[in-house]
Amino acid sequence: xxxxxxxVGLFVTCLVDLFRPSVGFAAxxxxxxxxxxxxxxxxxxxxxxxxxxxxDRQSATRIAEKVIETFADYxxxxxxxxxxxxxxxxxxxxxxxxxAEMRARAEAxxxxxxxxxxxxxGVRGFTRVKARWRKRVTYHDGCSGLRExxxxxxxxxxxxxxxxxxxxxxxxxxxxxxxxxxxxxxYPDISDKMVADKVADIAASGAEAVLCGDLGCLLNIAGKLCxxxxxxxxxxxxxxxxxMAEELPPIGAPG
Amino acid sequence: xxxxxxxxxxxxxxxxKRGALAAEAAGELSRRLAAHPRNPVPQRxxxxxxxxRLRLFVxxxxxxxxxxxxxxxxxxxxxxxxxxxxxxxxxxxxxMAPDPMLEALPxxxxxxxAIRRGRAEAGDAVSLTPAFAAIAETGTLMLISGAETPTSLxxxxxxxxxxxxxxxxxxxxxxxxxxxxxxxxxKGWPRTVNFVTGPSRTADIEQxxxxxxxxxxxxxxxxxxxxxxxxxx
Amino acid sequence: MLxxxxxxxxxxxEGLGNPTLQKALSMARTGFPEKRARAIERLPEFESLREKxxxxxxxxxxxxDFYLETYExxxxxAGGKVHWARSASEAREAVLxxxxxxxxxxxxxxxxxxxxxxxxNPFLEENGITPIETDLGEYIIQLRREPPSHIIAPAIHLVKxxxxxxxxxxxxxxxxxxxxxxxxxxxxxxxxxxxPRFLAADAGITGANFLVAETGSSLIVTNEGNGDLTQLLxxxxxxxxxxxxxxxxxxDAATLLRLLARSATGQEFxxxxxxxxxxxxxxxxxxxxxxxxxxxxxxxxxxxxxxxEDILRCIRCAACLNHCPVYTAVGGHAYGTVYPxxxxxxxxxxxxxxxxxxxxxxxSTFCGRCEAVCPMQxxxxxxxxxxxxxxxxxxxxxxxxRAALRLWAFFALRPGLYxxxxxxxxxxxxxxxxxxxRFRSLLFHSGWTAxxxxxxxEGRTFHHLWAKRRKGA
Numbered sequence: 001x002x003x004x005x006x007x008v009g010l011f012v013t014c015l016v017d018l019f020r021p022s023v024g025f026a027a028x029x030x031x032x033x034x035x036x037x038x039x040x041x042x043x044x045x046x047x048x049x050x051x052x053x054x055x056d057r058q059s060a061t062r063i064a065e066k067v068i069e070t071f072a073d074y075x076x077x078x079x080x081x082x083x084x085x086x087x088x089x090x091x092x093x094x095x096x097x098x099x100a101e102m103r104a105r106a107e108a109x110x111x112x113x114x115x116x117x118x119x120x121x122g123v124r125g126f127t128r129v130k131a132r133w134r135k136r137v138t139y140h141d142g143c144s145g146l147r148e149x150x151x152x153x154x155x156x157x158x159x160x161x162x163x164x165x166x167x168x169x170x171x172x173x174x175x176x177x178x179x180x181x182x183x184x185x186x187y188p189d190i191s192d193k194m195v196a197d198k199v200a201d202i203a204a205s206g207a208e209a210v211l212c213g214d215l216g217c218l219l220n221i222a223g224k225l226c227x228x229x230x231x232x233x234x235x236x237x238x239x240x241x242x243x244m245a246e247e248l249p250p251i252g253a254p255g
Numbered sequence: 256x257x258x259x260x261x262x263x264x265x266x267x268x269x270x271x272k273r274g275a276l277a278a279e280a281a282g283e284l285s286r287r288l289a290a291h292p293r294n295p296v297p298q299r300x301x302x303x304x305x306x307x308r309l310r311l312f313v314x315x316x317x318x319x320x321x322x323x324x325x326x327x328x329x330x331x332x333x334x335x336x337x338x339x340x341x342x343x344x345x346x347x348x349x350x351m352a353p354d355p356m357l358e359a360l361p362x363x364x365x366x367x368x369a370i371r372r373g374r375a376e377a378g379d380a381v382s383l384t385p386a387f388a389a390i391a392e393t394g395t396l397m398l399i400s401g402a403e404t405p406t407s408l409x410x411x412x413x414x415x416x417x418x419x420x421x422x423x424x425x426x427x428x429x430x431x432x433x434x435x436x437x438x439x440x441x442k443g444w445p446r447t448v449n450f451v452t453g454p455s456r457t458a459d460i461e462q463x464x465x466x467x468x469x470x471x472x473x474x475x476x477x478x479x480x481x482x483x484x485x486x487x488x
Numbered sequence: 489m490l491x492x493x494x495x496x497x498x499x500x501x502e503g504l505g506n507p508t509l510q511k512a513l514s515m516a517r518t519g520f521p522e523k524r525a526r527a528i529e530r531l532p533e534f535e536s537l538r539e540k541x542x543x544x545x546x547x548x549x550x551x552x553d554f555y556l557e558t559y560e561x562x563x564x565x566a567g568g569k570v571h572w573a574r575s576a577s578e579a580r581e582a583v584l585x586x587x588x589x590x591x592x593x594x595x596x597x598x599x600x601x602x603x604x605x606x607x608x609n610p611f612l613e614e615n616g617i618t619p620i621e622t623d624l625g626e627y628i629i630q631l632r633r634e635p636p637s638h639i640i641a642p643a644i645h646l647v648k649x650x651x652x653x654x655x656x657x658x659x660x661x662x663x664x665x666x667x668x669x670x671x672x673x674x675x676x677x678x679x680x681x682x683x684p685r686f687l688a689a690d691a692g693i694t695g696a697n698f699l700v701a702e703t704g705s706s707l708i709v710t711n712e713g714n715g716d717l718t719q720l721l722x723x724x725x726x727x728x729x730x731x732x733x734x735x736x737x738x739x740d741a742a743t744l745l746r747l748l749a750r751s752a753t754g755q756e757f758x759x760x761x762x763x764x765x766x767x768x769x770x771x772x773x774x775x776x777x778x779x780x781x782x783x784x785x786x787x788x789x790x791x792x793x794x795x796x797e798d799i800l801r802c803i804r805c806a807a808c809l810n811h812c813p814v815y816t817a818v819g820g821h822a823y824g825t826v827y828p829x830x831x832x833x834x835x836x837x838x839x840x841x842x843x844x845x846x847x848x849x850x851x852s853t854f855c856g857r858c859e860a861v862c863p864m865q866x867x868x869x870x871x872x873x874x875x876x877x878x879x880x881x882x883x884x885x886x887x888x889x890r891a892a893l894r895l896w897a898f899f900a901l902r903p904g905l906y907x908x909x910x911x912x913x914x915x916x917x918x919x920x921x922x923x924x925x926r927f928r929s930l931l932f933h934s935g936w937t938a939x940x941x942x943x944x945x946e947g948r949t950f951h952h953l954w955a956k957r958r959k960g961a
Contacts, residue, residue, distance in 0.1 A: 012950045014900075018914050021941065021950035023691035040954050042907065046900040051853060051893055058899035099792035122866060143855035152721030169576060176813045180853025182889075185935030187851055189501050192939035193817040194853075226926045255923040260572040263731065263785045267553040270792035276554050284554055284736075288702045291737040294540050297533045297746070315756065323686035324593070342738045373775040402771035409830050410716050418555060428742040444566065444703060446775050447720075448770055450761035455713040458753065459625035459641060460648050461512070463671040468624055470713020470760070 001054040010176040011067075011113070013084045014046040015215040020251065023215060026242035027080040028118050034126035036076075043070045047084040050090060053181055061095045065102065066108050068092070076123065077113040080238050082145020085115040090148045091125035104120040115145050116238060117154040119215060131243035132163035138170040138207035139237070140198070142214035142220065146174060155213055155237050162240060170210075172201045177179055179220040195224040202242050209250070211240060285406040293429050298394035300427035308391045310426045312406065315394025319453030320466060321419030321474040329479050330361055332418055334344065336383060337365045337372075340474060345414060350375050354403040374405035375412055382408040383416045387438070388431045389424045393452055395433045396476070399438075400447040409449050417451075417456040489607040491635060491784065492589030492825035496847035500818040501805055508647050509819050513730060516644050518808035523754025524861070531750065534729030541747055542865045545801040550793060555701040555734040556783070560612035560706025566766025568779035576606035579784045583608060583693065583726055586780050587617050590724050592690035598708065599623035599803060600695030602637055602728045602784055604826040607840065608693070619693075620685050623715035624678050631658045631923050639827065640752050640806040645819050670712035682714075692718035692776070696729035697803065698744065699781075702737040706763040706781065706824045709748060709758045716762055725764065725776040730784045732800040738763075753804040787839050795874050799834045801864040806831075808858035808868060814851055823848060830858035830868040846884060849875035910949045 008031050016023045024040065031038045048063030061154070067088065073079045079085035089110045096103040120126040145151040159167055168223035178184065178194025198221060204211045210225075210232055212218050222234035263399070268274055303311065313323045326335055340347055346481055348369040351357055362370060375382055384404060388397040396417055400406045409415060428450075435448065455470030466472055492499065502582055503509055504587035509750030528534045548555055559583045560888040571586075573579035579602075587595060595612065597603065597619055609619045609630070623629040625643035631654045636642030644649070652668035657679055668674055694715050696706040708715045719725040735741050738767045749755040791797050809815045809829030820828035825836040825845060833848040858868045880893075899906045921927050921944030929937045936942055 012543045014910075017950040018910050019945040021946055021948060021953050025953070040951070042951060042955070043903045046896075046898075047902065049712050051900075052898050053876070054893050055873070055878070055885060055896065056877030056890075056893045057877050057880075059893065059900075061898060123544040126590065143853070143857070147586070147856040147860050166544055174857070176853045176855035176857070178813070178853065180855070183851070183853045185933070187497065187500065187814075188813055188935045188938045189497070189504050190817050191853075193504050194813050195940060197817075205795070219943055220940065222943050223926065223936070226941040226943070227928075247927065251940060252926045254923060258783075259574045259578060262574055263783075263789055264553045264556065264571055266785070266789035267556075267731075267792055270789060270794070271550065272793070276551065281554055284551055285558070288558065288736055291702060291739050293739050294534065294535060294544070294743040297537075298532075317579070319759070323502065323955065345904060375738070377683070395761075397758055400772060401769070401774060405773040406716070406720050407774045410713050411729070419872075429739055432738045432742070442767065444765055446766060446772060448763040449716065449765075450757070451759065452761075453759050455711070456759055457624045457675060457712045459628070459643055459712075459862045460646075460651055460674055461670040462515055462641075462644075465671050465675045467679070468675055468712035468714065469622065469682065469717055483602060 006036045007075045007079045007154065008025055009071045009161040010038050010040040011047070011071065011077050011084060011088070012040055013046060013079060013081045013215065015219070016080060019219065020215060020236065021108065022063050022244060022248050023080050023236040023238050026236070026244050027078065029242040030120060030238060032115070033130070034124040035133065035156050036124070038194045039074070041070050048082065049087045049089045050181060052087065057095070057181060057254050060186070064092050064095050064106065068102070068105050068249050070107065071109060073110065074118065074234065077109065078116055078119045080116045080236065082142045082149055082212050083216060084114045085113055086144035086148035088113045099125055110212035115149055115151050115213065118149065118151045118157055118160055121154040121157050127157050128161040129158055129241045129243070134164035135208045135238055136166045136168060137209045137211050137240070138168050138202060138205040139173060140170055140177060140210055140212040140217060142212055142217050143176050145213055151213070159237070165240070168205045170201055170205050172198070177217045177220050179216045180214065184220060199224045199228060203230060207232065209235055211235055211237045213237050218251055223227050226252045271330050283417045284304070288412065296427045296429055297392070303391060305421070308424055308426050309421055309478070312389055312391035312394055313478065315391065316453065316476055317394070319394050320456070321394065321476050323476045325477055325478045325480060327480065331360050332360050332477055332479065333365045333368070335477055336416060337368050337383065337479045339416065340381065343414070343473070345381055348410065349381045349383045349416070350379045352404045352408055354385045355442040356385050357383065375407040377411065379412045381414040381416065383418070384408045384411040386417050386419045386423060388434050389419045390427065390428055391426050393426055396450060396451040398449040399435070401442070401445055406449065407449050409451065410470045413467070413471060414473045416475045416477065418477045418479065421478060489635065489826050490602060492839070493845045493848060496822060496824060496851060499822035499824060503822045505621045506702060509645050510649065512647050513816050516810065517816040518619055520754070524751060524810070526914060527750040527754040527756065531746070532610050534750070537743060537746055537823065538863055538865055540830070541863060542801065544735065545864060547903055548734055548736055548920060549732065549800055552731065552734060552792065554859070555736060556731060559669065559699055559701040559704055559734060562701065563766065566704050568766045571780060571782045571950065573782055573888060574659060575918065576786055577691040578729070579606045579782050579786070580608055580611045582782045583728070584615055586724065586726055587691055587879050590778070592617060592724065594618045594685070594689050595691040595693055596620050596622050596689040596718045596722065597626070597693070598694035598710065598718040599626050600728050601693055601826060602730050602731055603693060604636060605786065608728070620682070620689065622682055622718055624675065624712060627678055627682065628654060633819065637828065638806060639804050640641065645821060645912050660738060668915065672816050678943060686717045686721050690721045691724040691726060692722040693711065693728060694719050696727050697748065698731050698735045698741050699729055699733045700738060700741055700763070701734055703763070704767055705763040707741060707761065709745070709761050710761040711759045713760055719764060720775060723776055723810050724778045724780065725767070727764070727781045728784065728879070729781065730786065730788055732788055734953060748803055751807040751863040752862065754858045791838055796834065796838055796871055798866050799831065799838070799871060801866055802831050802835070802932045803864060805863060809861065811857045811861045813853070813855060813857070815826055830872070831866070834868055834871040834875070842875060842878060843884060846879055911952050914945045914949050917945050922947065
């Protein structure tokens with residue numbers, strides 16, 4: 001492993017931790033290939049987004065304080081999720097409007113926090129991976145990564161370097177899949193319509209696999225693909241970039 | 256009636272934790288109103304040469320489904336109107352704005368054309384009006400109400416023909432406003448100013464665009480450009 | 489007007505299950521965004537105009553009292569009258585009093601969301617005055633006795649067969665053999681029926697897109713020309729507008745106008761943009777003899793200076809509706825208020841109460857497309873979240889949801905408890921679901937598994953594996 005001066009704290013995210021740790025290890029592998037030394041501090045849990053988006057600002061603030069403290073000493077914080085990275089980058093500072101010192105710390109963390117692919121391409125200049133995967137894939141842009149962080153070209157740049165992989169763009173790639181955290185559970189009928197439309201677009205793309213940078217969207221999309229009995233695989237983009245897609249079953253497939 | 260007024264104004268002031276604006280602050284806002292500074296104007300409409308301005312006006316108006324015919328001189332307008340009516344299979348009857356510029360045209364050359372002057376009535380098929388100005392930016396006509404230019408002519412007939420002189424075509428809305436203010440300083444502010452871009456339309460049924468919803472089905476612009484050297488206006 | 493926002497989930501289900509509505513919405517879902525995108529591509533200054541427009545509106549709101557008074561003075565100087573209304577009922581009464589003062593029996597109406605907000609039509613009818621909607625979409629839904637489902641395209645929920653049926657039922661003189669299968673034929677039918685009504689109306693009521701303080705003018709933006717006929721032909725023109733419609737100058741209006749049509753319909757400019765200033769002048773051959781403005785507050789002044797002030801920048805272009813995946817899935821009627829979609833999810837709770845409208849700010853995935861397309865840069869998701877926060881702190885959110893959130897936060901703040909617990913959950917779910925790789929149903933997850941499977945976890949948590957890897961290293 002290349003031990004360099006760049007220390008990255010990996011913010012694993014609660015969904016990756018619980019559902020698909022492989023995504024976390026894929027991120028570690030890519031970051032190390034990009035010359036970083038990676039740590040995943042045990043004191044992390046969740047970014048606080050469930051509380052924040054449900055109106056429990058107080059809990060969100062306390063969780064944010066904890067994240068700020070946990071990751072204060074790293075050069076960068078990298079997150080394999082546009083949504084959780086967006087929470088830290090775009091929303092943490094606003095939680096401390098009344099507290100100048102904490103706000104400054106939140107801003108410092110926000111400034112060094114990146115979604116995985118945008119960190120690799122934008123910060124590390126790492127654009128060529130060593131993976132190969134013979135598949136026709138399509139890509140769904142998670143809403144937070146796309147609109148809060150402006151992540152769009154980076155995953156495509158990296159995917160273009162995967163040997164054997166062909167990307168066909170998804171019609172409506174920028175339309176929400178209907179996940180939205182608790183929205184999917186609170187308004188299942190609406191969420192269902194949205195994810196059904198998404199799955200129809202995926203099918204129309206002719207791809208064998210749909211990739212995305214957010215596990216939340218992927219659980220939703222994979223869940224609908226499974227329910228409808230579609231053969232399209234759903235995977236986190238990091239798995240493919242790290243060359244793990246061959247041996248790792250897709251999301252929602254028997255282990 | 257004054258009670259709601261005072262309460263609403265009071266609620267606004269309470270929201271900002273202040274009373275009515277101090278004379279100084281109010282004076283500053285009043286000065287801005289009087290100066291009405293321009294905000295950024297899109298490049299498309301900024302300082303166009305006359306030829307580009309006319310070209311843009313025609314292109315944008317036609318894109319908005321207006322039809323534009325260009326003449327070299329005002330004297331050719333009566334014949335152009337008669338010819339347009341014949342071509343469109345419309346009766347040789349128009350209701351015309353009692354406007355001095357239009358009155359001065361050689362209508363006698365079109366003896367078969369029946370002309371009524373005044374506002375439009377139900378059943379009038381074709382109107383003819385002047386324009387106050389025209390705006391190249393979006394192919395928009397600027398029409399103002401007045402004794403010589405009744406507004407009903409702009410809306411009731413199925414076909415609206417508008418005579419625009421090339422020198423009336425300005426680049427932006429802002430230039431149109433300046434002309435309006437200058438005219439209003441003499442004749443008072445008009446009751447209505449209509450900015451008209453193409454004929455009436457609707458997309459209220461299945462987003463299908465249909466022309467002629469309630470206003471004119473056809474907007475025909477006669478653009479009269481005296482071929483003069485630049486600078487002579 | 490508030491209808492049934494409390495029933496949002498049931499309304500939404502009904503909308504999702506209505507095939508003609510879904511057909512109508514599928515046309516809107518692609519049509520509006522594509523047209524908007526094309527229009528904006530042609531105006532390289534669009535982003536800088538957004539910045540400017542926002543600044544104009546912010547500066548206007550900060551001095552709204554000044555601009556309202558200046559505007560009022562200008563209206564009076566032009567021979568018009570201004571009526572201030574604190575509430576919906578005061579606005580309705582003001583309109584009724586004006587109508588009665590001229591003995592009006594029928595009034596034509598241009599499209600006005602403020603008139604919808606205050607429930608003007610039923611009130612006029614109760615008082616013996618017949619309101620006639622003249623915007624084609626509004627006319628159609630008036631015949632059907634439905635509220636608008638969209639703020640600029642009120643009949644967007646209908647397909648043309650439904651319109652044809654409504655016309656056949658309402659238009660007694662319409663020969664049964666006359667074809668009404670095409671939009672063109674339906675337009676012509678409405679034009680023919682409405683023309684005499686325009687000419688016969690005693691008063692005309694329009695809304696206003698902007699009120700210009702500099703000149704005391706109301707400004708309407710339309711495509712059909714119905715608003716112009718409405719305000720031109722009757723003896724009295726009544727403008728209904730809410731107080732945040734003020735802009736200082738014509739130049740400021742121009743900046744907003746460059747954004748409005750492009751954001752709304754994707755047009756470069758609407759067919760008719762009309763400034764009206766007072767009644768007809770001496771020597772004019774047409775135009776109303778009297779000009780009235782009813783200025784409505786209805787809860788807006790209470791938003792100034794607070795966390796929801798930004799919604800007062802809204803210029804009602806409907807881009808947020810057109811780009812909202814929830815709106816375009818369920819349609820406008822599901823929201824149960826006259827202001828649907830993202831802007832309505834922020835505004836409706838302010839106008840009609842959070843308790844009544846609590847679903848609306850919750851029914852969003854925060855996908856952020858509304859804010860991305862808003863020409864006035866209104867932070868709609870942020871303000872929806874603001875309503876959720878009020879709901880949570882005022883203990884209006886469901887108790888179970890509140891408890892679950894608190895429990896989650898409790899664990900999230902205690903990694904020493906969280907990680908062992910996560911390990912157990914991951915193992916248990918893996919043991920139960922690994923064979924299939926997913927769950928078709930799962931206790932406490934019925935909302936999720938009702939419509940999709942839940943993929944099973946890999947069995948071990950990242951942090952468990954990471955700790956083992958570190959030990960092994």
